[in-house]
Amino acid sequence: MRARTHGLMTRKYSDDLRLFGSTNAKLGLLAILLLYAFVPVFVQSAFWLSVLDYAGIAAVGALGLNLLTGYTGQVSLGHAFFIGIGAYAAAKLGGPDDVGLPLPLWLLGATLMGAFVGALIGPFALRLRGNYLAIVTLGLVFLGEHVFRNAKEITGGNSGTSVQTASTLLGADFKDLQFLGQNFSFNQGYFWLIWGIVGIAALLCKNLVRTRPGRAMQAVRDRDVAAEVIGVQLGRYKVGAFAMSSGLAALAGALLGSYQQFVTPEQFNLFLSIQYIAIIIVGGVGTIFGSILGALVLGGLPGLIDQYSASIPGVTTGSGDSGFISVFSLNQAIFGLLIVLFLVFEPRGLAALWLRVKAYFKAWPFSY
């Protein structure tokens, strides 16, 4: 075998197609796996683990939104609606007093439920292009919130519903893990559960976007007339992307419900949809990696702001406190500001910044 300088050379197409082909990519994968295994062991603070758990849930939903918006070019404000569907589906499917499915099945069931509703709505919503789609999906969020408030049988109405889901996989209960004589907390166990699912979802999405269906989606995004003329059926790929996006949103919702063990209708409002848009814009529109990066940066932000609001000057933390902005408004303002700043200064997001840094080090020490 000849030496492989830098691991950048490939000699077969199958080498070209390997996800973790180069030495650097293999090292990166190893680093990620080590982080996955050991972060919960070393980060023992319940608060910081919860920030990471929320970030992981957001990453799953952001992967979905990125498939639709980033890869297929269809802007949707309806993500919160599908996250809600997933949360309530988990409550029903996973609850021991209801259907009582085991862990993998209520997750899968919630995902399929979201994908199914997405596939039903998709053909109507996707007749419209660009801004009209945004407006229709905006309507979906309001409609959804209304339904969630009023379908008391399923959602518990305004006061919400508890989400008690089975959390055991192969004998290990993520709520109360025991391993090598150690006991792990709920937050530690859920870190492994949530980020394990992030890993699987990211891998599936990565495969999708580098094969025929994912290329077709990107063709639709870049130039729909040309896509049609080379044989891409626009409807099929738009609706498909919408269904997958809704499915992943529902998966995120199911995890959210299960993690919080309780959900209320106002969680699934427009602001949640906007948070997801902020995540993919900050992380990188049209990149798998960016969805996760954005979620890491922003997914835990509401929790952080809440935690530290007392020490941020001017923030009202309770009644009788003389601040000029509430925690909720501060959240909105920060997400809004981040969207604007990134769109203006780095529209391709943190993932693009990261690629530039990586490109720089690839050529290192020849920094021309």
Next chain:
Amino acid sequence: MTETVSPDATDAPAAEQKALLEVSGVVLRFGGVTALDGVDFDVRRGELFAVIGPNGAGKTSIFNCLNGVYTPQEGSITLDGTDLLKKAPAQIAGLGVARTFQNLGLFENLTVVDNLMLGRHTKMRTGFLAGMAWWGRAKREEIEHREAVERVIELLELEPYRGQPAGKLPYGVQKRLELGRAIAMEPKLLLLDEPVAGMHLEESQDMARYILDVRDRLDLAMILVEHQMALVMDLADRVMAMDFGVPITVGTPEHVQNDQRVIDAYLGAG
């Protein structure tokens, strides 16, 4: 119209063979504008058929009717006996009609290889779930069609650009890549809309050479739309000249070049 006799009508074997594409009586209107007003022509297998005419003559509109982007109000279009008017653009692509656009129709954020792989779309089968899982066929198909794409890269000398985003390439290379994406489809009929528009002389000559290469190596018929006459006169087997949505004459390049009405149309436009 009695004078527009095909000059090789005496060429018995060619006349006997049924044409690949038959267009007859096509009328296309946009509100008050009549873009095509009774267009008839046919294209034979292996032929390089050119359509010339001043700007606004309706050349691009013909292509848009052929691949289903527009539906003409009257007339018929058949490919190998199949009625194209009832088909959607994506189906027509599957029947073997490929096209390039006058103002480029590349997927700008995708790499050269991905653009070319998209040319293989109708030849591949992988769906959403198989793609996600990277299972058996998905992977096999990727490798197999990557090889087909590599042959196109070689034919059009696109080697230096494989991994680059299409939108960042020089204009001439983008035009060539678009030709590549079209031939990656292995079409029966290739439609080229002003492939040298906006190019300087040297680039135009290169493009003409690539078009001839494609013609020699692949078994397909081509319709070449051009606004300028020079390229057409060198390459085409037959030429149709149009003005105001109506064909003026069809024949060999020499025949068309010397037709007084064609000269008038160009002088009138120029």
